[in-house]
Amino acid sequence: MAMQPHQTADRPLAELLAGDVVEAAAGLIGCVLARRLDGGRIIRARIVEAEAYHQREPGCHAYRGRTPRNEVMFGPPGRLYVYFTYGMWHCANVVCEAAGTAAAVLLRAAEPLPPDDRPLDDTEPLRLNGPGLLCRGLELDRRHNALNLLDRRGAAWLYRPADWRPVELTWTTRIGFSFPDPHPWRCVWTDHPAVSPAKTGVLKRKSRR
DNA sequence: TCATCGATTGGCT
DNA sequence: GCCAATCGATGAT
Numbered sequence: 001m002a003m004q005p006h007q008t009a010d011r012p013l014a015e016l017l018a019g020d021v022v023e024a025a026a027g028l029i030g031c032v033l034a035r036r037l038d039g040g041r042i043i044r045a046r047i048v049e050a051e052a053y054h055q056r057e058p059g060c061h062a063y064r065g066r067t068p069r070n071e072v073m074f075g076p077p078g079r080l081y082v083y084f085t086y087g088m089w090h091c092a093n094v095v096c097e098a099a100g101t102a103a104a105v106l107l108r109a110a111e112p113l114p115p116d117d118r119p120l121d122d123t124e125p126l127r128l129n130g131p132g133l134l135c136r137g138l139e140l141d142r143r144h145n146a147l148n149l150l151d152r153r154g155a156a157w158l159y160r161p162a163d164w165r166p167v168e169l170t171w172t173t174r175i176g177f178s179f180p181d182p183h184p185w186r187c188v189w190t191d192h193p194a195v196s197p198a199k200t201g202v203l204k205r206k207s208r209r
Numbered sequence: 210t211c212a213t214c215g216a217t218t219g220g221c222t
Numbered sequence: 223g224c225c226a227a228t229c230g231a232t233g234a235t
Contacts, residue, residue: 051216060216061216061231064233067231067232068231069231069232083230083231084229084231085215085217085229085231086214086215086217086218086227086229087215087217087227087229087230088218088227088228088229089217089218091216093216106216130218131216131217132218133217133218174216175216175217176215176216176217177216178214178215197218198217
């Protein structure tokens with residue numbers, strides 16, 4: 001089996017997202033998703049778990065081609081793809097690879113960061129450890145579909161923080177498949193406490209740095 | 210037009 | 223471990 005990618009900071013975020021979606025999943029671990037709420041308050045969360053999807057495999061929403069729902073996946077990289085599922089949850093993805101190719105990284109879990117100078121309120125910790133919880137916590141829904149995450153002036157944006165460092169990654173199969181997942185494309189910040197409680201991912205291998 | 214089910218979560222047995 | 227909640231996207235009829 002091919003080696004799973006490690007993390008490097010040798011490429012700007014925009015370039016990373018324009019490239020291979022599995023490498024993008026690795027590179028997004030440790031990056032920050034910022035959200036400007038309607039009232040102006042800003043929430044930030046560090047991504048600790050992500051999954052890669054590509055149109056060439058049946059687990060991907062775009063496997064059967066372009067539909068109104070997955071339209072954004074075919075667009076330029078760096079856009080936000082939000083879909084609604086199970087009647088009550090939204091899931092957020094970062095579109096990757098070139099326009100015309102449908103590929104995206106599902107953001108499965110993140111660690112909430114303290115709001116600027118204040119410590120996080122321990123009495124009501126924000127739980128973002130699951131794709132549905134992440135969207136609920138950051139108040140993301142389909143109104144934000146197609147948002148450009150590389151534009152810091154928008155309602156949500158992505159960046160690699162100044163203190164970003166490569167971390168140990170664990171790769172497993174992806175979560176929620178109704179058939180055996182052929183790809184270990186779930187990328188987890190090893191042993192990070194904010195990772196989702198999903199139990200069905202099969203451990204494939206670890207990678208250092 | 211209809212039936213099925215999902216890239217989920219939390220609660221209960 | 224099992225299952226309900228809840229509804230839109232999708233594929234079949």
